[in-house]
Amino acid sequence: MVTIKDVAKASGVSPSTVSRVIADNPRITEDTKKKVRKAMKRLGYHPNISARNLVAKSTKAIGVIMPSSADKALQNPFFPEILRGIGSVIHDVQYSMSLSTGETEEEIFREVQRMVYGSYVDGVILLYSRVNDRVTNFLRENEFPFVIVGKPYDHETEITHVDNDNFRAGKEITEHLIAQGHKRIAFIGGSRELIVTMDREAGYEAALQGAGLENCDGYKIHTEFLKSGGREAVEYLLSLETRPTGLVVSDDLISLGILARLEEAGIHVPHDVSLVSFNNVYLSEITRPALTTVDIQIYELGAQSAKVLIEKTKNRNEPAKRIIIPYHIINRDSVNDLR
Amino acid sequence: MVTIKDVAKASGVSPSTVSRVIADNPRITEDTKKKVRKAMKRLGYHPNISARNLVAKSTKAIGVIMPSSADKALQNPFFPEILRGIGSVIHDVQYSMSLSTGETEEEIFREVQRMVYGSYVDGVILLYSRVNDRVTNFLRENEFPFVIVGKPYDHETEITHVDNDNFRAGKEITEHLIAQGHKRIAFIGGSRELIVTMDREAGYEAALQGAGLENCDGYKIHTEFLKSGGREAVEYLLSLETRPTGLVVSDDLISLGILARLEEAGIHVPHDVSLVSFNNVYLSEITRPALTTVDIQIYELGAQSAKVLIEKTKNRNEPAKRIIIPYHIINRDSVNDLR
DNA sequence: CTGTTAGCGCTTTCAT
């Protein structure tokens, strides 16, 4: 391995000068810079990152934590997309990103511990937000720079987070259904532990209430995210005396399953029942019918979270921020006008 | 930050002893170990990874390189799933994984350069394989440990790779269609630059040939992966004088689009046309009809590649290996028996 | 503008 010393020797300067050339320090002559750079190129010099990290006490790396989850849920295209958003800004500032590898909550927790205590990363992005999360608490207690994509369960004002207004989105998309003449509207969501589910559901409820519609528990279904592709949820729905005419589904991937199960049962979307959902992943535009869904701008969610985190790592007493990414309702073909 | 020195002082031993305790060196008394460990716990000591990396000349990190690709293609659930596989073994050996963030080929190339030259990672996993790939060549020339998920374009015997037998899989799934009485079978694939497309297509061709069926170019369509959800491909298909009765599609996500476009055109799967595809991502079991597809065991592909890479980083002159992950045809509902 | 020196936190001979 060729080090800074080799370059120094080869170009007849001191190691510190070489270091300064690397940092493009203005106090170095263009001449020496040129000379040193030539030597670097000739010898094939590249700075050793570990050495630099050691003295800089910063790794220019951020940790990205995926939710604990045996299997399927992670196949949600939400994740590659948000990673892409994070990656884009990470890339621009020449940082790197380290992805969590744990499957269980416990594994992930220990991983985050290693990241933090080992000074392995300068900051952490949490790609989920759930009730009473150990990782969140740990990060908070250690005052380690982190940001949540989503809304924190508590200490909302102290934790920097990037989120959509999921309450309003839930409300608005439900109102959209109501405006089309729907009166019996059900909600199908993922785990109740997830804040995002809670928020969207609360929005749904508010819309019903606002329209003076009945708000019965029988119309709120929580499926263990991808459980059998929504079969149970649909079976339950079909067993109902008075079936809903509209469905608010908290995630496009769930919608896909629901859609298929519904059609299987001979119920056509949007003819027999209308469906709206959330996220606007690529999927939702290629299904049939294409989904009317809330575009939450996943990419932007990722990009902004990375941006604000990096600011935070650079200036540790940056105040906690809440960043709300606007959403847009994308009208496609899964909603029927009942009027 | 509490360092090894602090622990040493607190427990009345020398720094080197503490270091040995960390490494669980057998030449240290159980007594001193206990003593030192207690001090570590009390002070909240955690080893600094950068410092360790610097002297160990190893980072226990591996780089995972995603294909260059503006947008959609990365939304393929293939990626989270393979990341999960890689993650599982990475996790077990306490390594970490660094994900590429570049979008263009050029960006990715420079990123890999940084990873390699900066000793940022001990090895690299390439999640794609394409014709004349710059990154592959770079890694090869530098004799840096890496493995390809897929089949290398050239130097096949010198490059460790983890792959399915895509040729056979393509052949077998096509033969499956043939066995059901299909005679006019088209192939719809992603980019021709991707080795995986080439292999599956070659298998498809071999099956036709083996059955003495016509093998015309008009039946081979290459769509820019996700272009408009396969609309063009389907339109083209419909414009044909004699339409195929069977479709071999190189990726589940493409299939999903094709499926929808077909139904839009009033062509029912499998009644009017049968469709088979590849990957068996979660999607393929929740669509309607559920897809008959080749389960390529994505998770295993990831896990094995990580495993073999880690071996390689530990023993740099481990010989190049080829690891073939078995595939299974999953029969679901997208194929019609014509006999 | 450049060189000298010290030191980041850890591991590893080499002594003892």
Add this chain to the structure above:
DNA sequence: ATGAAAGCGCTAACAG
């Protein structure tokens, strides 16, 4: 079985 000392490659005062 343990300690002292050197050094991994780099940066950053401090001099000059």
